[in-house]
Amino acid sequence: MAMLSRLTRRLSGLLGNAGNAAPTPTALPPRKSADTESAQTYDAIEGSACPRDVVLSLDQCPVCGAAEFTKVCRYNRFVLFDRVPDADVSLYNYSLCHSCGVVFAARRPAGARYAWLLEHFEETIGRVALGQERSGKITISSHDLTDEGRKDLRRMAAHGVFVSGHLGLARRDYLPSLMNDRLAASVHAEILGSLLPLKTPRVLEIRSRLGSLSAILARLYDARCHVMTLFQNQQFLVQELYGMPVSSRIDFDAFQVPFEGTFDLIVSNHMLTHAVRPREFLAAVRERLAPGGHLYLYGEPVETEFLERGKSMFNTLNAFHLQTFDQASAIRALEANGFRVVFCTVRDDLFMALAQVADPADGEWTRMSDTERSRRRKEYRQASDTAILRVPESLRAPFAHEWDEVARRAVAAGTAVLTKDGRVTVKRVEVSGG
Ligand SMILES: [Zn+2]
Known part of the structure; x- marks a missing residue:
């Protein structure tokens, strides 16, 4: 029973239900108040074992390759934490590229260091205090799904996505998040279906939460979908519900598509913000698009959140946010990487864009003024x-x-x-x- 409620809690948090994943104050003593002024004064957490050596120091924009940029913010969200993995982790030197206008972390974790942060996803974004006992961990990126967990997920998923209220099922017996995710994804299906002639397209969905967009495109347009999820429980659920080919564990540093062939449409959720090497990420996507194929980006936060709405910039820029931008800069980012924007908009401070592989002869783009x-x-x-x-x-x-x-x-x-x-x-x- 305890296991079950833990699992449900974990899922609710992962799938974005509010109220179940409130941060718990750390039981560890706060770091010493420092007398000196630099980030180097931060205490490391003993035994945290965040690999220290993989920090990239960029001398050019990772999006367009330009060499001129101006530092606009030194720290990420870690600067607001009582406990941090080590002295360097909050220092990102966010810089404004003079050409494409993307603001990028000029110091950023890569390789094993980025992987460690991802493995400590909940702690890194601040939902759970670092060093806290992790049995209630919401994501299971570092935990393989157990047989028991699999059995429970299967039992709950067996009721399907659309579980009617009149059946009176207890919340622990099904997964309300499945329907919530379908409804959230329907916005994107509406945009794609309205703007593209979708005729049994071959689709790749990158960083899918629960395969919902793929499920909708398959239902409406007989799309043949391939799904990439972050975590094992998501992978299991998408397989269980929709029977599509699904992978888990996305490599944000050396991004690779784990399926063969090319796609008519590649859908990408919240990746440009996180990619350690955004140019390489966009090139890997472009390479897998069929001639005339489209990339649809969504879930990319724009800077208005902290420039116009008074949110703290530190709080917004968590350690996975390696790039941030406004709409004009996001468009230039796509153009600088071989895409032609067909449609874009910003809703709820999130950028979304439909872009087509550009003709190589069409490679010119206008720098920020x-x-x-x-x-x-x-x-x-x-x-x-x-x-x-x-x-x-x-x-x-x-x-x-x-x-x-x-x-x-x-x-x-x-x-x-x-x-x-x-x-x-x-x-x-x-x-x-x-
Ligand atoms: Zn740039």
Whole structure:
């Protein structure tokens, strides 16, 4: 019984149900307050064994190859954590490429280091405190699915995707997330079905949650789908429900397609943001598209979240977010890598685009203008300042050397105010519209 509820909890978290995966405060003592000012003062967690040697230091944009860029933010979300795997893990030096306009982590983990972070996915994105006992771990990336787990998933999945409320089934007996995921994916099916002549297309779905988009395309257009999932339980469920070829464990560093042949449509969820080598990722995708084939990208967060809606930049940029952009930069990123954008839009701060393999003769693309660059540099400066001012007091050591200047700048810019007792507080952002 306990095992079952643990499994259900794990799944709910993985599939995105709210309420079951609240972060638990760490039982470990907080790191020592540092006297010095750099990130090097962070204590490593003993025995965390995050491989230290695989940090890439980029001297060119990983998206378009340009050599000129400006640092706009030093840290990722780890700077807000009480415990971190090691001293370097929060230092990313996010930089704005002067050509394509993508903001990329100029320092980034690769190879075994990235794999370690992925294996500690829940801890890395901050759902579970580092060092916490992991039996309640939501993702099972580092745990193979056991026979018992498989049996339970099979039993729950046997009720199918659309489980009617009038049947009165207990929540532990089926998987509500299956239908939720189908409904979430229907948005993308609507876009694809409206814009493409889908006639029994051969489809590859990269980083699928539960195979839903493939299931819809198969139902409506007799699509022949191949699915890549992150984790073993997702793989098992997609196989169990839809009987499609499914792989698990995506390599974000040396990305490879584990199926043969070419595809008419490749669907990719939240990959451009995470890819350690985005050019290579896009080349690997392009190589597998049939002539005239399309790439559909979705789930790629845009920078407006922290530039316009007042969210903390540190909090938004978790350690897997190696690239961030606005719509114009995302379009240039695709153009710089041999794609022609057919349609794109931003909804709920997420970029989605349909792009076609471009003619090699059509390889020209327009660089970001100087005006655009200085506008975004300024916006990033302000967002970085307010993110710094919102760092909890116990974690401010890395910012001690620049604190006064940051505060002064933010007050002058009107994004923060000086209170009567001499503290600086960030103004709330009035969010208008969606
Ligand atoms: Zn670039």
